[in-house]
Amino acid sequence: DAGVTQSPTHLIKTRGQQVTLRCSPKSGHDTVSWYQQALGQGPQFIFQYYEEEERQRGNFPDRFSGHQFPNYSSELNVNALLLGDSALYLCASSFQGRNEQFFGPGTRLTVL
Amino acid sequence: AQSVTQLDSQVPVFEEAPVELRCNYSSSVSVYLFWYVQYPNQGLQLLLKYLSGSTLVKGINGFEAEFNKSQTSFHLRKPSVHISDTAEYFCAVSDRTGNQFYFGTGTSLTVIP
Numbered sequence: 001d002a003g004v005t006q007s008p009t010h011l012i013k014t015r016g017q018q019v020t021l022r023c024s025p026k027s028g029h030d031t032v033s034w035y036q037q038a039l040g041q042g043p044q045f046i047f048q049y050y051e052e053e054e055r056q057r058g059n060f061p062d063r064f065s066g067h068q069f070p071n072y073s074s075e076l077n078v079n080a081l082l083l084g085d086s087a088l089y090l091c092a093s094s095f096q097g098r099n100e101q102f103f104g105p106g107t108r109l110t111v112l
Numbered sequence: 113a114q115s116v117t118q119l120d121s122q123v124p125v126f127e128e129a130p131v132e133l134r135c136n137y138s139s140s141v142s143v144y145l146f147w148y149v150q151y152p153n154q155g156l157q158l159l160l161k162y163l164s165g166s167t168l169v170k171g172i173n174g175f176e177a178e179f180n181k182s183q184t185s186f187h188l189r190k191p192s193v194h195i196s197d198t199a200e201y202f203c204a205v206s207d208r209t210g211n212q213f214y215f216g217t218g219t220s221l222t223v224i225p
Binding site for chain 1: 163204210213216
């Protein structure tokens with residue numbers, strides 16, 4: 001049983017560019033959450049998707065947007081990249097009614 | 113909203129010694145509590161969780177934690193650590209919808225041979 005998978009593993013972009021990160025949830029899970037983990041910090045909640053809609057959002061600007069597909073996979077889009085967007089982006093999946101979140105390995109984004 | 117404070121940013125401990133990693137939380141509603149471990153260049157792995165019931169929770173790799181509602185704490189303990197326990201440990205809290213997790217800043221555990 002595959003766990004949560006994320007792609008790509010690493011990504012290098014320049015300021016002002018746009019990036020798309022992808023996540024496939026654990027089999028049987030229908031909810032996807034995205035987190036940003038800056039170096040030396042704990043993960044910060046970006047948003048959560050359920051039934052193809054954004055259900056909850058953390059304190060992140062509108063440059064951060066997402067999407068969930070009918071197969072429950074999800075994308076995170078970041079526009080107008082800033083140097084401060086450099087971080088590890090983690091995807092976590094869960095099943096409604098169960099609060100345990102399973103995390104993927106993350107995508108390391110570097111903005112130059 | 114909830115918040116988490118991990119009181120120690122770094123904890124060095126000798127191999128086979130006991131360890132306690134401290135976590136305090138703040139919330140105006142009932143919460144669920146979690147401890148995750150992160151090895152270098154990897155995602156987070158769940159160690160244990162408190163949802164309800166017994167306040168002493170046992171997890172994987174010999175770790176356990178105790179929920180103390182009056183002190184709003186959820187400290188992680190292990191009676192005897194191994195070199196392989198060297199990693200970053202994160203305490204997290206969510207409300208009972210589980211829609212949003214709040215993480216602490218992490219505690220770096222280093223086990224010294």
